[in-house]
Amino acid sequence: MEKIFRNLSLSSASLVFIILLGIFITLFLASKDAINEFGIGFITNPNWNKEVSIDATDKSSQSAQDFSLEDDFLADDEDDMILDEDDAILDEDDMLFDDSIKKTFTDYGALVPIVGTLLTTLIALIFALPIAMGIAVFLAEIAPKNIAAPISVAIELLAAIPSIIFGMWGLYYFAPIVADLVGGYQVSLLTAGLVLGIMILPFMAAITRDSMNTTPDVLKESAYAMGATKFEVIKDIIFPYSKVGIIGSIILALGRALGETMAVAFLIGSIFALPTAINSPTISIPVAMANNFGEASGLGESSLFYLALILFVISFGVISFAKLYFLKGAR
Amino acid sequence: MRLIINKIVLGLSTLSALIGLAFLGWILITLFMKGLGSFHLSLFLNDLIDGGLRNLIVGQFILAGIAATIGIPLGMAAGIYIQEYGRGKYAEVIRNLSDIMMSAPSIVIGAFVYAIIVVPTGGTSGFAGAIALAIMMLPIVISTTDNMLSLVPKELREAGIALGASKYKVIVDIVIKAAKVGIMTGILLAFARIIGETAPLLFTSETSNYFSLDLTESFPSLTVSIYDLANEPEESSRDLAWAASFILTVLVLTINLAGRFITRNKKR
Known part of the structure; x- marks a missing residue:
């Protein structure tokens, strides 16, 4: 019994490794046709599903x-x-x-979705970063405990709302307001990036707050005893102390934003064209997959798998970088 | 001057907390207004083909339920291994990989399941959707189990072993029992997360307009249907999507709050 139990738990643990390896191998095999056809130039090719003669x-x-x-x-x-x-x-x-x-063939390239993914993530990050830092400071240092606790729960509930809800709300309520203010299309890089920012906000704030809370009270108290203001304590004691954890949490949030599908699908416009301005529509890798997987076959499907492989490798790289380099031992 | 800067920064920080709350409030109010406006009891009695949501709600629960039945035991076992048996590097590697897997793009997991199940079996199926959700759930359960077991004091384990219990007995009868509430909370939160997932289901289970319990066919899914309905031009479809979103959000937040409530009570 002892042995069986041990082996069962060992094989369950190994399942994680097997699944991740399986994802990589499967995506690689499924995108084999596209890789052979387009090679590494896939990444810089702006065409998608375009008939070209050869x-x-x-x-x-x-x-x-x-x-x-x-x-x-x-x-x-x-x-x-x-x-x-x-x-x-x-x-x-x-x-x-x-x-x-x-002899025409259909050309596929990943440049547009890659650019769309990176730009929406960047906009989300720029928007969410200051607000998330503010929330974390507020929760960790400013608010008294009986106010911080319910606000913490509220912020975490924001994180629990399914992404499809963010998408629908964003499309019908948030985007029209942004488009009125900035001009341009309602579905665009900007609106997609902002809604994505709102989505990663609670996640980023929660980890940042946790890293800030690891600052030893003794350090803070000695700074206060020297006559430092709250801001100076935050700036000179807490931020330097929890810097590594904060950077880690930012990168982790970035990793999440890269792979977000549904919220972006409603808002990015789903057009295979490089954005000409911040308020013009384009497409991201997850959205390209979500919208085209159903109808795709042959080289088109293989190219979508190639996209999936690129996304998987990028987010795997980003997340493991954050985990191993910054959040070592932080649990 | 220092005091003024201090005031400004603290004010900005409080403001950002208010902004966060404002977004939550805005989304919830929108959902209530639009959702309650098109909410009707007949939604629970009719299937999508007759303008109701019954098949979708049942379908989503079945998909998430099967995923939980697969994901929870496997995840708990893996968490137990990492915390109780794993001593060397291997457990540490698995722990890190599981954390990475937790943040893996859900659409990629959908594509993976599409390649290994949907393509060989020749079509979308409820089974494929449930597997995709189970893969999503696995790392969350692992991380919860791992964290909760690490909170159990070492003395409890030593006491068990001193009484002559085997390691397996100690884990099942003592350690798990001590961490039960925390693990249950984590599992509830994990369930709340996967029941609201859309991306992994898009091309694995798809959705269906009819009531179905047949896991080998396209399976009704609330979230996928919300996506379809919300993109339709007719006002009535979008109203239905809002009602469905309202039900989904209430469901997810209720499970979420229930999980938190259990822990709170235990702590007192």
Whole structure:
């Protein structure tokens, strides 16, 4: 019995390792076609689901404009064909030409969703950071205990609200106000980033508060005894002491924001185009997956898996960096 | 001057707390106004095909319930291993990996389950959705169990061993019992989190307009249907989405508060 129990718990623990490894391998295998087709250039390619023609000799993609030009050319040729029906050589020539035209393929690239993901996360971070710090300071240092406790719970409840609710509320209530103030579209980088910021706010505030609470009371008390004001204690004692934990919590929140799907899906506009301004619509990696997975097949599906792999690697890297480098031993 | 700066900073800090509360209030008030406006008891009696939500609510509970049935025992066992058996590096590695897995993008977990279950079985199914949620839940349960067991005093374990109990007996009868309330709270919070998840279900269980208990077919899901309904142009669909969001939020927050209430009572 003892042995069985021990082995059961050991294998459950190993499950974590197996699942993570499984995710990586599965995503890699599923994106194999796209990786072979596009290679690492996938990351810098701004096309998505775009028909492009290729020459028989040169496999590199041409722009869609070339394609339409060639189309016209072909139409002209067809007119000619009717005129000199007897000319066999020309006919053969046309056939060849026809063949090379038919060789179009669909181009996929990750640049737009990658840029969209990074920019929304950046906006969220810029928006959430000062407010989260303020909340953490308020909870840890300013508010008396009987006020801090219920506010803590309230902030944590904000974190418990499902992300799809944030998305719906953001789209119908928050975005119109932002669009009125800033101008531009209601669905945009800016509105998506701000709602994302509201989502990571409680998470960031909670970990920051916990790191601040680890500051020993003795340090604070000696500073107060020297005549320091509350702000000076916070600035010179608490922040330096809990700096590492705070940075860790910021990066951790960033890791979460990168992978957020539903709230962003409502607000980012879901257009495969590089944003021209902060209030123009674009798309992020999770949203590209959420909206296109259902209909995708073949190379398109493989490209979506490639996107998933990129997202997984980025967020895995960011989170483990935060965990191992900054939050070592912080539990 | 120092005192003025002090006042300003403290004021700003209080202001940011108020901003946080304002967002919570804004979202909740919106939900209440829009949700209660289209709320009706018949929502619980009809399925989505007849303009109700019954099949979706039942479906979401079934999906989360199966996920919990899979995720809780596995997560607890893994947590027990890390805290009670693991001595060396391996337990530490698993602990870190589990923390990383907790923050892994949920849509990626959906894609993973799509590749390993939906593609081989030829279609979306309730089973695939439940597995995706179970994977989401696993690291949360592990971390809770791990943390709660670490709070149990060492003396309790030593006392058990001194009485001649085997390690397994000590863990099951003493350590787990002592940490029971904390673990239960954590599990409730984990359940509250996965029942509101949408992204892992989008292409694993999808959703269905009909009442279904068949886990091998597309399965009704409240959250996925909210996403679909909210994007429809008709006003009536969006009203239904608001009502569904209201029910979902009340559900999630109730479970969440219940979890906190249990711990509070125990502590007194």
